[in-house]
Amino acid sequence: MAELMQGNGQKTTTGEFLLERQEVASPDDAPRVILAPRRGLFGRRAERLGAISEGHSLGPFLRFAAALCRAQEDAIGALGERTLPGIASAVTGDEAPSAPLGPQALALNPDWGDTLGAVAAWIEGIEMPEAARRALKRLRTIDRRVLNAWAAALLGEVSDPVDPVLAPFVKAALEVHWVAMASKLEAARLAPARERGACPSCGHAPAVAVMHAEPRYNRARYLFCGLCATEWYMARIKCSNCLDTGGITYYGLQGQAGGIRAETCGNCRTYLKVLDLEKEPQLDLVADDLATIALDLKLAEQGMQRATPLPFVFAAPA
Numbered sequence: 269m270a271e272l273m274q275g276n277g278q279k280t281t282t283g284e285f286l287l288e289r290q291e292v293a294s295p296d297d298a299p300r301v302i303l304a305p306r307r308g309l310f311g312r313r314a315e316r317l318g319a320i321s322e323g324h325s326l327g328p329f330l331r332f333a334a335a336l337c338r339a340q341e342d343a344i345g346a347l348g349e350r351t352l353p354g355i356a357s358a359v360t361g362d363e364a365p366s367a368p369l370g371p372q373a374l375a376l377n378p379d380w381g382d383t384l385g386a387v388a389a390w391i392e393g394i395e396m397p398e399a400a401r402r403a404l405k406r407l408r409t410i411d412r413r414v415l416n417a418w419a420a421a422l423l424g425e426v427s428d429p430v431d432p433v434l435a436p437f438v439k440a441a442l443e444v445h446w447v448a449m450a451s452k453l454e455a456a457r458l459a460p461a462r463e464r465g466a467c468p469s470c471g472h473a474p475a476v477a478v479m480h481a482e483p484r485y486n487r488a489r490y491l492f493c494g495l496c497a498t499e500w501y502m503a504r505i506k507c508s509n510c511l512d513t514g515g516i517t518y519y520g521l522q523g524q525a526g527g528i529r530a531e532t533c534g535n536c537r538t539y540l541k542v543l544d545l546e547k548e549p550q551l552d553l554v555a556d557d558l559a560t561i562a563l564d565l566k567l568a569e570q571g572m573q574r575a576t577p578l579p580f581v582f583a584a585p586a
């Protein structure tokens with residue numbers, strides 16, 4: 269059974285306090301916001317999921333997630349290079365916008381349900397967990413108004429309950445549209461989101477954090493949005509959930525290469541995985557998050573909670 273290994277991120281030495289003071293400042297010449305490319309993101313993620321599924325205890329689930337990502341790549345290609353309605357008006361004006369792709373952007377995407385149908389049809393014939401297959405069958409019977417209500421809830425516009433079994437399919441379709449929209453934004457013009465620690469493009473909470481290998485990023489930490497795939501700078505050794513800088517500790521699983529650690533906060537008892545691409549350049553921010561569920565389970569045993577849910581995870585039906 270995998271065991272937790274505590275890293276050297278505890279603020280117990282002078283050196284680590286110095287690291288925090290150095291990192292609180294601007295990342296110098298590194299960009300503050302990084303927008304994902306419109307094409308290739310989901311395809312590369314599918315390839316990574318397929319590669320790490322071999323010999324993995326969660327192999328069937330990871331292969332299902334890979335197929336879902338390939339469906340997303342096809343779906344974003346089907347959108348073409350057309351300018352999605354309203355994006356130009358959402359990012360123009362004298363004032364820098366704050367989260368221009370927030371929940372209100374759902375109204376700019378009346379065809380997102382067609383994307384949901386296309387994604388569901390693409391994966392219909394593949395091997396998948398039984399919970400996913402039952403969900404896919406039920407999805408065909410859901411009224412479009414109900415789906416729109418679920419989409420609004422997943423985007424944070426309303427607090428209505430969402431069917432947890434069908435939510436991964438709905439979220440996958442929304443991701444296609446939000447990545448497409450975010451690719452049309454101007455990174456330099458985006459203002460920080462009003463919600464602390466939230467995505468400047470859409471206002472979502474971060475899914476994971478990443479440290480890039482390229483020198484131009486100055487080893488800065490970027491938070492990654494699981495909805496629109498935007499990345500934005502945030503100082504290291506600082507909780508992205510409550511912004512506390514005390515009691516930050518890092519954990520990893522014994523036997524792993526060290527490219528993935530969980531940054532835990534003793535103040536709010538949440539954690540965020542940090543993926544270090546200098547240590548493991550092949551990592552994908554979603555695929556390898558899924559592949560390290562064992563780390564999530566171990567942290568749950570310690571009373572820690574993820575700040576955001578794992579992607580593509582199906583709840584058992586009641």
